[in-house]
Amino acid sequence: MRGKAAVVTGAAFGIGRATARLFAAEGAQLVLTDVDRDGLEVLREELAKTGAEIRTVVGDVSVAEDAREMIAAAVEDFGRIDTLVANAGIIPLQTVLETTPEDWDKVMAVDGRGMFLTCKYAIEEMLRSDGGGSIVCLSSISGLAGQSGQAAYGPAKFVATGLTKHLAVEWAARGIRINAVAPGTIRTERVRQLADEPGGPEYLEAIEKLHPMARLGEPEEVAAAILFLASDDASFITGAVLPVDGGYLAQ
Template sequence: MMVNEALPSTISRVAIVTGAAQGIGEAIALRLADDGIDVVVNDLPKKRDQLDSVVKAIQAKGRRAVAVVGDATVESDVVALVDAAVKEFGSLDIMIANAGTIEMKPLVDMTVEDWERVMSVNALSVMLAYKHAARQMIKQGRGGRIVGAASMAGKKGFAYVSSYCASKFAVRGLTQSAALELAEHKITVNSYAPGIIPTGLTQHPDDEKNGGPCSTFLLGAGLPPSTPSAPPTVVAELVAYIVKPEAHFLTGQCLSIDGGIVMG
């Protein structure tokens, strides 16, 4: 089964990035703009101001951008997001299902609400983004790129983040199935699996006490304080490659970018 090459380079492509107000999502949105891609950035309504700043930064690079607030776990919001991309910019060629959250808690204290919240933001939202992006791309008939946020915690269990690990393993399974189903439409489906990236997600109120940025997360996960970290731009660079037309032979993969924490 071959995944075909994408569009002629004369046609500009349109991307959606969920959870793009900050962190890895913001870095991906800015990086895609550098490659001439127009971007629809999404995040929760409370992040409106940050999203507007991302839009301005993309426009300053000479690309088109629009902010669409909405909850990536709500199907009608995801439908509205895809519709907005098509209405504003004429198509949807790239979906980056990046929105995510984490809960650090011992398994023995976990509630059903804790579990459902993390699974909803990290796994349900990815399914909805994949589904509605795929529907639009199939309708367009010119292929596409679908990418989801997994994690090193989607390849290996870590202590005290069991709901997070389960949700990221789910993203890998979903990505593999979607890649098989969508190959005939020339749509590739992949995910990225970052290691320690200092963002809002890896911050904790006890960080100062525990030795600086990400220290509480490292402590909880049983990783040494010397564990390497990298800025969000490093992940964005990998995603920029995954969505290139030239990456048509890459599909169904979960690509580690973690300084070597998980190998193979």
């Protein structure tokens, strides 16, 4: 990634933060975005000590003006955008009876509309530079198979999977690759918090057993897959949805 300009959304925590750290170590010029200003600033200070070139943008991917600013920041600071990691998302765990229409709209706004907007504006800029580019979307095992208790999140991740495949076909001839990773259950901050919530420990124990490797994944393991798909090592790969799931989908 040395010398390549990359935008990572939802970078303050979890998979986004692990990806930002790995991209920085690999020499990328980074625009890091999130709605969490404090978390973003902590990460910026950490990575700045490594000598990485970083700009942060606080914004909401579901707001068109914010999404456009995230992409524009890479062009303003680095002259182009080579890579987008469309990671920002929210993960409610609710059945369809527990999910309100407002819950549905919120998840679809961030996980669906937000991914659409950031991909749209990134592709626009990649076409202007005529140098191609790479986009990695964050799908999920819930975007490839049904799961209980994810009445809004799962369908939103099917949006991520579908967007990846359609955009990959649409822009392959222009040198823009669009792929996705489909993580299993990953030990992000949100997942670790479940241990302190009613029913959380039981949920974690049950979901861990559903992964053939008998453990949850780590954010760094997903980040490594994102790095591969974003890099030139994956130059003949587009439209792929790569499971990083400890064998969950192989069953």
